[in-house]
Amino acid sequence: MRLIGILFGMEQSFPPALVERINSKGIDDIRAEFVKVGALTMETILPYDVILDRISQDVPFYRSMLKLAMLNGTRVINNPFWWSADDKFFSYALMHKIGVPIPRTVLLPSKEHPPDTTSESFRNLIYPLNWEEVFNYVGFPAFLKPHLGGGWKKVFYVRSVEEFFATYDQTGDTVMVLQQAIEFEEYYRCYVIGKRYIRIMPYEPRNPHHLRYVASFTPSEQLRKEMERHCLSIAKASGYDFFTVEFAVQNGTPYAIDFLNPAPDAELYSVQEENFEWVVEYSARFLIEQAKRGRRTPKEFRWSQLIK
Secondary structure: OEEEEEEOOOOOOHHHHHHHHHHHOOOOOEEEEEOOOOOOOOOOOOOOOEEEEOOOOOOHHHHHHHHHHHHOOOEEEOOHHHHHHOOHHHHHHHHHHOOOOOOOEEEEOOOOOOOOOOHHHHOOOOOOOOHHHHHHHHOOOEEEEEOOOOOOOOOEEEOOHHHHHHHHOOOOOOOEEEEEOOOOOEEEEEEEEOOOEEEEEEOOOOOOHHHOOOOOOOOOHHHHHHHHHHHHHHHHHHOOOEEEEEEEEEOOEEEEEEOOOOOOOOOHHHHOHHHHHHHHHHHHHHHHHHHHHOOOOOOOOOHHHHOO
16 A cells, blocks of 8 residues: 655645545555654654655654655655755745746845854854945845745835835844845746646735635736746756745736745635645645655665755
């Protein structure tokens, strides 16, 4: 029996719907269930051939457990080694390098010293920063947001130098990026599963949370194809198999705004029924495809093999 495990936290609708969908297909020797795990020894081999990770970004214990599972052959979606190493600013730079339109973005040091550091820890940092150069490059309005994280946490819209400094002063020891604000006419959130299944969803981030997937615009065929092409480029470059990309469209150009989201919202209440059905069905198809491949045995026990 090949076993698919779903690892999740506070979600209510997506995990049980996904388990039910996989099991309802009646495929011989493939079954899905919620992951159950306790304390781990170095020799622990989990019974799962595939695990879909929806929560390890918030629970370090799970992240370490998933790395052990991969070491012993489990296929983990998304790869915890790469997920641990990634950050938003690197991803922006990588996508810019491969030709995906990205807003102008600058990485900033934290306003306050991180724990257990002093000014001596920052001897290599130019101080004060050349703020004029930063502001001339990014321009205003802009978004100030963490270089890690998601869910629109600690994301600030700043319209001027004065607003920037008033906001930056409140960010503590969080490393931030300052990013050009795209004044968009249309906005899309795209689910990307298995580097080939793509769902382009009109999305209005200015609406209340439960109405964000209710939008008055739809993409032209040309825009749809361009976003699909960018989604595939991002998937291949990033290595993620389950994530979303958000595009803000300005003057016909889709700018990739947010794509470091390997555990995107999939709750029925949020994404609405039609999108929910798509996510459940294509998640099930992809996980079954992975389970049919069987467990994965690293050719060599080193990071270069595990991060692939």
